[in-house]
Amino acid sequence: MAGEPSQIRRDIAETRREIDVHLQELGGRVRRGLNVSEQARRNLTYVLGATVLAGLAAGVFFGGFRRPKRRARVTAERLRREISSDIP
Numbered sequence: 001m002a003g004e005p006s007q008i009r010r011d012i013a014e015t016r017r018e019i020d021v022h023l024q025e026l027g028g029r030v031r032r033g034l035n036v037s038e039q040a041r042r043n044l045t046y047v048l049g050a051t052v053l054a055g056l057a058a059g060v061f062f063g064g065f066r067r068p069k070r071r072a073r074v075t076a077e078r079l080r081r082e083i084s085s086d087i088p
Contacts, residue, residue: 032038040047
């Protein structure tokens with residue numbers, strides 16, 4: 001019976017060491033997973049694609065989407081009106 005408490009203490013100490021090792025490994029994995037620059041380097045193609053799509057969406061949303069042909073037609077019509085108004 002006298003050996004049991006010391007054995008239990010050794011088992012507890014060993015379990016604590018194992019838990020500590022596992023927690024350190026888990027912490028390292030979490031830090032690697034949350035490292036944004038490393039993730040961006042690994043997935044550079046996806047990051048660039050998402051950036052291009054976000055830029056296009058922002059351009060359409062904030063700048064509006066205008067077709068150049070319509071703009072040229074409107075400008076040509078204005079010029080015709082101005083020219084015709086200048087002719088007596």
